[in-house]
Amino acid sequence: MELRDQIALFLSEGQAERLQSLLNELHPADLAERLNELDEEQQAAVLHSLSDEVAAETISEMEPDQQAAILQVLGRERAGGILEEMSADDVADLMGELPPGQARELMQLLDLEDATDVRELLGFPPDTAGGIMTTEYISVPVSIPVQRAIEELRRMASEVETPYYVYVVDEADHLVGVLSLRELILAEPERPVKEIMRTQVVSVGVLDDQEAVAHVVRRYNLLAVPVVDGENRLRGIVTVDDVMDVLEEEATEDIYRAAAVGESEQDLDAGIGAAVKARLPWLLGLLFLSLFSGKVIEHYNGLLTAAGALSFFITTMAGGSGNAATQALTVVVRGLGTGEIERNQIWRVVWREMRVGMIIGLICGVVIGFTGFILQGSPWIGLIAGLALFINLTLAKTAGTLVPFLTVGLGLDPAVASGPFIATITDTTSMLIYFGIASAVLHYLGLA
């Protein structure tokens, strides 16, 4: 029997205890997924049989619109209890997605301290360290001994879900040190915190971009990174689970950009209108750009009439150049994104890609040129196609390498340089080179 049916059965038969033990076996992330499959009444019944804490964990795993709907069904009092148990950053994310009226209503369910935290978090742009941080962390004054820090940790552990690090602050809340749980446990109880803390604390600014925050957490293998304001006062922490979400979000953004899909279309639940809006401008722009290559072909119409076999290689030439350029572009954009390629390595990378392009161009040129000779029965067509392909693939690799460096030089994210864009550009150059060579050869032979 499906889990959903089982839950429905226990609910309809009023078997509260068996439902309870079934729910206790589920991880909140799994429970949240199953809950989506139930109707409103069943959802409410299931959540009623959970503690506020487990209900909060479960709801935190859902999308904001589902969270809002469920809290609505549960009624004011229960919703308030659950919101209290949710971490401030999850509540802030929820509030940020709701219409203002509904958000205000839910805010009234929070106690003053929590409401202040949530309001503060809502003040930061969503893509910054402040926008993704939580205000639940453990900090201790720099003046106390280890023993008292451990007591403080124990006291706070019931409220803070993720006590990986204990941050050390001075009287004015400036971040002056950090201790891992491990270091605290291993230290002698009487020693002052000051003596054993690490003073070289890796931290991020409250307005730092979330991608930069993710890179810091990855680089230093952290479980959480402290977030400080302009005066180095501790304001919150960003935990590694949120960093993983950022990494996935940023990867999706890069992948979409590489295919010339606008950023606004972040998921498939977006309406058709959103999808059209995200894709149409790129597509239409590229169509206009492609008219240049059309103009080149049109210019050589006379040549096409004189030697019809030339038309056979138009798409091969244009497509091959686009594909070769896309390969180089993708490797370079990804390398710049992950930091594997430094900006100042431009000439080393271009030189590498040029050589790769020449080797690939030579092989493809010989193979396709020979194929053209066989299929079209003319050595001249084969020569034109092979030579043009060699030059085009070499140029395409070089262009595909240069373009991302250019976008970086212009202060843009290299990921805006997309495969479709570079392919449309190389359409024009490839047609110029192909018909240019064809024209020269055929004139030389007196055929055009």
Add this chain to the structure above:
Amino acid sequence: MELRDQIALFLSEGQAERLQSLLNELHPADLAERLNELDEEQQAAVLHSLSDEVAAETISEMEPDQQAAILQVLGRERAGGILEEMSADDVADLMGELPPGQARELMQLLDLEDATDVRELLGFPPDTAGGIMTTEYISVPVSIPVQRAIEELRRMASEVETPYYVYVVDEADHLVGVLSLRELILAEPERPVKEIMRTQVVSVGVLDDQEAVAHVVRRYNLLAVPVVDGENRLRGIVTVDDVMDVLEEEATEDIYRAAAVGESEQDLDAGIGAAVKARLPWLLGLLFLSLFSGKVIEHYNGLLTAAGALSFFITTMAGGSGNAATQALTVVVRGLGTGEIERNQIWRVVWREMRVGMIIGLICGVVIGFTGFILQGSPWIGLIAGLALFINLTLAKTAGTLVPFLTVGLGLDPAVASGPFIATITDTTSMLIYFGIASAVLHYLGLA
């Protein structure tokens, strides 16, 4: 002054103390980066002034070939001391990259216990849970009280870098429960571990694919996931910092595949030969595939001679279809990859993309058709181009959606369906439709 120059200066002047304090300020990840810029002698001198533990942390941040070179310079005894401090999985990664002779030599520097761990890890394929796990974790017998578990934790904390969880095992090492550090700290010291541990432990199999492991860690917001063998015996753990590396590696793999770059080219340090090998087969295959569209154009050579203006839209038609298909394909491949799209939603997604394609096709068809009318001075050319573009874009969106579902249906990773591949396919269909419509219209008008 650059850090590198500063280090060189302190070294040449023999200012050991100032060098020491400079190095103490650096995070091992930063130190590793700087170290790469020094010559061998300087590297050795810097590492000599570090403790085994810090040297091990620093070396762990480097690439295996650099690690091997540095250990060579340091000499047997020091290298042995550092290897002892490195975690077993890092040592195994290093051994896996070295020539067998050199690896054997280094293995002899390890004590028996560590050598056994490393040998065990080397036995697992590198892309599996076993291949990325570490054997450094804390486990306690199920029969003891909390107090004794905390003592055990304290004892182990000096050896285990990442004591986030305490795993509970029975006499035969079967994994029966887990406790977070937080739960252990909050529990009453006299209670048996058995009573407070979580028995629903999320774990992965030792041969599970590393991508699946990463998804489990993300889904359940874990800091580490236990790895068990076929009989549920605890064999190791995979920590979240390694999971972030896996996520980045897999994202790169997907991005490369989407651009038809072979998987073997994982970084730009790969030689030219590796790059050619990774890209040439795809490119050459696509070139041959593109000959089909060439054949279609060649078939309509007579039409091109009769109405030269038709040649103007060849690249626009082929390029536009390819770009539209790539957009749809990318959104669907990414959705299937992140789990946002389920396999059984095929018809819902296809229907959505068809409608997106029709709207985009209609707008682009009207705009480009009208542009063609203006530029070519013929309403018929405009009509042909507009109508063909409408049909082509709708079909391209539909094909771009179907192809990734098809690859999944064939048991393949949807990411193998690349933009260049679908663009080459739509080259042929777009030429068939464009020239088919042109032929019908021109015959109707008696122009061909």
